[in-house]
Amino acid sequence: MSLSISAPRRLDSPRRRKVLSVLAAAACARIGMPAMAQPAGKIIRIGTTFDASGVEKANGGGMFVGSSACFKALNKAGGIHGSTIELVQKDDQFKPDLAKANALAFEADPSILAILHPLGTRQVAEVSAAVPGMAVVGPNTGTVALRRKNSPNTFWTRANYDQEIERLVRQAASVGQTRIGLVHSNDPLGQSMLAGFKAAMEHLKVEPAVIATTPSTTSLEVEPAAKAIAAANPQIVIVGLAGTAAAFIGALRAAGGHSTIYGVSISAGSIFGMGPKAHGVGFALIVPSPFATRSAVARRYQADMAAAGSDAYSLAGMEGYIGASVLAEGLRRAGPGASRAALMAALERIEDYDLGGIRFTFGRAQREGTHFVDIGVIGPNGRLLT
Known part of the structure; x- marks a missing residue:
């Protein structure tokens, strides 16, 4: 292993x-x-x-x-x-x-x-x-x-995830990017991501550009969510997924989505596994590098x-x-x-x-x-x- x-x-x-x-x-x-x-x-x-x-x-x-x-x-x-x-x-x-x-x-x-x-x-x-x-x-x-x-x-x-997402949203806003979307799983993990995202966007006083879901934390059925994000074309999409993050990012690019990608900390393992295709992807760190x-x-x-x-x-x-x-x-x-x-x-x-x-x-x-x-x-x- x-x-x-x-x-x-x-x-x-x-x-x-x-x-x-x-x-x-x-x-x-x-x-x-x-x-x-x-x-x-x-x-x-x-x-x-x-x-x-x-x-x-x-x-x-x-x-x-x-x-x-x-x-x-x-x-x-x-x-x-x-x-x-x-x-x-x-x-x-x-x-x-x-x-x-x-x-x-x-x-x-x-x-x-x-x-x-x-x-x-x-x-x-x-x-x-x-x-x-x-x-x-x-x-x-x-x-x-x-x-x-x-x-x-x-x-x-x-x-916690609220703190991670709030940090990512503040980073996007600091460079003038306020059209921000989220993809999350439709389970307890994803609901936590969604609540944190909505709170961060309310604090910023802007509406989410798009919110899409995958069936669960482990589901590789990511294409519908990727197509929804690609169609909305947000400046930033926050990937609130764990081990399926790489599959979603691949599907997003295949669907023509060019949004800048920010991941939460638990997406890091999957994202690193993408090799050169991960160039430019950002994510929250909950430990020093x-x-x-x-x-x-x-x-x-x-x-x-x-x-x-x-x-x-x-x-x-x-x-x-x-x-x-x-x-x-x-x-x-x-x-x-x-x-x-x-x-x-x-x-x-x-x-x-x-x-x-x-x-x-x-x-x-x-x-x-x-x-x-x-x-x-x-x-x-x-x-x-x-």
Whole structure:
């Protein structure tokens, strides 16, 4: 299975690999890990359920590579309070009922302390509700309705879709483009996109140029929506789709649509897979760029990926890495031999935690840890420009 959503970025030399490995060890020291490895034997097990074989396998696999790289670096530096971290992965095939079953299996295993980065709106809803006594950290969805539910076990490490779409609409308006359209799926994910889009357009005091739908998050029946967008010819079309974004963009171009395309963050994996055809496509970023070195968290991510033997940087990988870093900070604060309840309490106490380019604050009534949103554009060489 391919575990990246972008072309690999080659490392220059063995010397650079050595330098990055040194940086990886320094990253662990920065978040409070001991410099020397401690005797092995204790294990902290973390469950993770995501689509590893279906339409969202690029996002799921990418997150897993990123979180694995983070934990491998932590383990190499001595672990957390002398314990190593082990990721237990289950494939839910992007099926909500299977995601729930996987979560319940994790709950039934007393050795598994928390669940990391489940993927998908309905999947996350099922997982969070199924295991109220376990921390669910870094869910991969920005659906606002889920954040409004009373789910004290769920700790969000990404901005929500309203914030993403509002940022994209403001970017379009800043360059005088107010004929803006939207394509979204006709399901809970899509309804969240639609609500955010309408709110952003109302704030701008302009009417949407066109709104089109596809049948569902996984449906490849995208031609009717593409033809509707092409006929309306908006200046900007916001693609509120996930793994089917590339299919929609291809259908839009085939229908004669020449609108500038902005995607939401979950469309990135599909868009990167288009290769040269993605040139000029922009989308919301909910993490600092993993390809640049401006942010400290990106430098650590690259170092830990190198130490794990991978140079396939990706946005999904960075999201998984950041979610794992936040979970690791919660484990550190919870102390040795922490229970599930102690871990949730420790995560709740995280305040103004700076990962180097993105900050997190939780609290008793605060589970959305960050509101970071940036915009990137794919350049002519397939690289992300920010």
